[in-house]
Amino acid sequence: MNKNDSKDKNKKISIKHRPVAREDIFSDKDKEPQVSKNLYLTPKKKKLPPWLLPLIIIAVLLLGVFVLLPSLLTDSNDENPSATEQPQATEPVIPLAGVGDRAVLKRSSALVFTRADKTSPHITELLLNESVLITDTAQKDWLGVELEDGLSGYVERSALTADTSSLSLDDDVVMKLVIRDPFKRVMSHARGGTLLLEAPMGTILYADYHNSGLVRVKLPEGKLGWMNTQGVFLLNVNEDLPVPDDxxxxxxxxxxxxxxxxxxxxxxxxxxxxxxxxxxxxxxxxxxxxxxxxxxxxxxxxxxxxxxxxxxxxxxxxxxxxxxxxxxxxxxxxxxxxxxxxxxxxxxxxxxxxxxxxxxxxxxxxxxxxxxxxxxxxxxxxxxx
The missing domain is CATH 3.90.1720.10 (endopeptidase domain like (from Nostoc punctiforme))
Known part of the structure; x- marks a missing residue:
């Protein structure tokens, strides 16, 4: 046996105990044990944005200017109507067509029917500014008419007007026009504007102004329109188109x-x-x-x-x-x-x-x-x- 082994046997093995927690002698046994409390945060109060108040003030001012003030002025003007009374523009009075009166087509064209019924056969078709003689006014939506060549039939009442001023050869009329294009656009202004209507081939109109390739034409119901002179025959007021040699x-x-x-x-x-x-x-x-x-x-x-x-x-x-x-x-x-x-x-x-x-x-x-x-x-x- 080794000497070292004998020495090890003679050594005592000591066991160390883990220290045990002792009861706190200074604690009060009668007190309830302390429990940790939850922590609560108070939410931060919301504040109005700084720009909102000025916006509300501006809105109130606008409301007063555009709503309240006009109503106050209206009330005061009611007591004195002459203070704000303005002359009103009146539409030209268009006479009603009766039997024996002449009427003019105010549309680009309108079919002439054998009866006061759209399902009846077509006789022919009127063109813008053509004149007819009224022969029958008994139908609500139709007028009986007689054309210049003796044909007779019915045309929708809304297509005709008794205002024949567009055919009047007054001193202000400077020329006669015959449309030779399939359709000619008539505009509200000299340089564009809105389309008033399209005058079909064969339409005869009269102009009271002509300059630089533009004419102003007289339309039914006292209206005026503009067109350029391309695709148009320009004639003297009482002149007819000449017959070509061939x-x-x-x-x-x-x-x-x-x-x-x-x-x-x-x-x-x-x-x-x-x-x-x-x-x-x-x-x-x-x-x-x-x-x-x-x-x-x-x-x-x-x-x-x-x-x-x-x-x-x-x-x-x-x-x-x-x-x-x-x-x-x-x-x-x-x-x-x-x-x-x-x-x-x-x-x-x-x-x-x-x-x-x-x-x-x-x-x-x-x-x-x-x-x-x-x-x-x-x-x-x-x-x-």
């Missing part, structure tokens, strides 16, 4: 521009037109005044005679500018449609099953079928009225 060529050239225009029975504007309307407007812009309807056009010009023994279809004998009229398939006494001969090979017409003005060839199936239904053909000249 009337037929110019007449046909004008009519061709209506190809694919929307078709409306009796229509007289580019928004919707009939073959008779194309013929009338094309002639008007070339100095020749013609009737409005196909039935009336059957009586103008010279009758075209067709060879009775020719093997060729009658349509082959038409000349440029001729008007040709076709009867219905089942009734050779009833007019079905009309056409304008453009060249020795082509016709311009509005077919009943088409929505636009068409140009067809003489050799087409349609033209050959129509050739069998010719009622009459008329040849226009410079004296055709």
């Amino acid at each position: 009337f037929q060529k110019s007449f046909i050239f004008t009519a061709i521009a209506f190809e694919n225009a929307a078709y409306i029975p009796g229509g007289q504007t580019r928004n919707g037109i009939s073959t008779a309307g194309v013929v009338r407007l094309s002639a008007l812009l070339n100095g020749l005044e013609l009737p409005r309807t196909a039935g009336q056009l059957m009586e103008v010009g010279e009758k075209v005679e067709f060879p009775k023994t020719s093997a060729q279809p009658a349509i082959k004998f038409l000349r440029p500018g001729d008007l040709v009229f076709f009867h219905e398939k089942a009734d050779d006494q009833s007019l079905d449609l009309m056409a304008l001969c453009l060249t020795e090979e082509r016709l311009l017409l509005s077919l009943n099953n088409k929505a636009t003005i068409q140009i067809i060839d003489f050799d087409s199936v349609t033209a050959e079928e129509l050739s069998e239904r010719i009622m009459v053909a008329r040849r226009l000249n410079e004296s055709s009225q």
Whole structure:
């Protein structure tokens, strides 16, 4: 055994005890044990922003100026009306149209119906500033009218005015205008402004001022409007458009521009037109005044005679500018449609099953079928009225 081992055995092992907490002899046993209390923070009081009070003061002042003060002034003025009484601008008094009176169209255009009913057939169409004679005022929303060429029908009452001052040739009228563009914009001011209306092709207006490519025109109900002179014929007050030397060529050239225009029975504007309307407007812009309807056009010009023994279809004998009229398939006494001969090979017409003005060839199936239904053909000249 090792000496060191014997020494270790002789050593005593001492156990150290952990000190035990002793009861505090100085504490008062009768007292309740102290419990920690929660800590409460008092919330900070909110203050109004410094800019709010001045804003409230300004709002109160504005309320007084714009609300309270005017009411006080009104009360005081009621006691003395003459202190604030101002002359009021009055609208021009427009007379009511009666039977036998003349009226003027104040819209761009208006259809003329056979009866006082929009579902009835169209006879024709009036253009801005056209004059009519009143024949019937018994209908609430309609007026019976007679046109310058003797046609009669019904027009919406709201489209007409009894103020015919726009047709008056007073000393202030400086020129006559005929619109040759499809539509001409009429503005409220010389350099822009708002659009008052659009004057369709063929409209006749009178101007009381002309300068630097601008004219001021007289409109129905005493109104005035402005337009530039592009697309407008400028004439002396009592002057008519001259007939060009080569009337037929110019007449046909004008009519061709209506190809694919929307078709409306009796229509007289580019928004919707009939073959008779194309013929009338094309002639008007070339100095020749013609009737409005196909039935009336059957009586103008010279009758075209067709060879009775020719093997060729009658349509082959038409000349440029001729008007040709076709009867219905089942009734050779009833007019079905009309056409304008453009060249020795082509016709311009509005077919009943088409929505636009068409140009067809003489050799087409349609033209050959129509050739069998010719009622009459008329040849226009410079004296055709």
